[in-house]
Each structure stands twice: as C-alpha cells, then as structure tokens.
Amino acid sequence: MxxxxxxxxxxxxxxxxRVIVRFGGTVIADSTRALELKExxxxxxxxxxxxxxxxxxxxxxxxxxxCPYKGDATYFHLNSAGVRAENAVWSYEKPxxxxxxxxxxxxxxxxxxxxxxx
Numbered sequence: 001m002x003x004x005x006x007x008x009x010x011x012x013x014x015x016x017x018r019v020i021v022r023f024g025g026t027v028i029a030d031s032t033r034a035l036e037l038k039e040x041x042x043x044x045x046x047x048x049x050x051x052x053x054x055x056x057x058x059x060x061x062x063x064x065x066x067c068p069y070k071g072d073a074t075y076f077h078l079n080s081a082g083v084r085a086e087n088a089v090w091s092y093e094k095p096x097x098x099x100x101x102x103x104x105x106x107x108x109x110x111x112x113x114x115x116x117x118x
Contacts, residue, residue, distance in 0.1 A: 001096050002068040010039045010069060012047075012101050015117065019046050021053075022114040023088070026080040029053040034117075035105060039069070046115060047105035050091075063087050070102070071095040078112070088112035 004010035021029040031052035061075040
C-alpha cells in the first residue's frame with residue numbers, strides 16, 4: 001500500500017452538479033452525489049454511488065486489478081438492448097484507508113459509455 005503524496009497526489013471531492021452515465025442510449029447511472037477523483041497527471045474520474053446506478057445492466061466480471069494507492073478493483077460488464085461492453089465499470093469495494101470515500105462507488109470508462117456532467 002502506498003499513501004498519496006507530493007510524488008503521486010490524489011484528491012477526492014464532491015462534484016457540485018449532476019452526472020449522468022448512458023450506455024447505448026440507456027441511462028445506467030444518474031447522480032447528484034458523485035465524487036471527482038483527481039490522481040497525479042491522469043484525467044479526473046467520476047465515482048458515482050451504487051445506489052444511483054441501474055444495476056440490472058451490470059454483470060460482475062472475473063477481472064481484478066490492483067492499484068497500490070487505492071487497493072483492489074473489481075469490474076463489471078454492461079448490457080443494454082442487446083449491446084454489451086466488457087469491463088466497462090470498476091469499483092474499489094474495499095479500498096485502502098486513505099481512499100475510503102470511494103467505497104460503494106462505481107467509475108466508468110469514458111470510451112465505453114457517455115458521461116454527462118453539469
């Protein structure tokens with residue numbers, strides 16, 4: 001486990017607005033409680049609470065990855081209207097203590113879904 005710091009900063013803050021995630025024209029998540037995670041030089045990522053997602057479109061994947069700063073990530077495929085996207089969503093179900101605020105949240109690959117933030 002690594003702790004975010006000056007060499008690899010990570011900040012998480014509430015997004016002041018609404019985030020809608022669409023897959024194949026279907027709204028699969030809609031939240032006014034999204035978090036915005038900024039990590040080092042990467043593009044910001046929205047993390048939405050699971051309770052704000054239409055989980056009927058999600059199918060757990062076998063893929064697992066590890067981030068030394070956040071912990072182990074689980075993945076989900078998306079299904080809607082006969083269209084499928086493999087490993088389009090990830091979640092840190094039990095993140096390291098420094099990243100506890102993203103527990104219970106989902107993040108989406110922007111090349112697999114449409115993310116609208118206002």
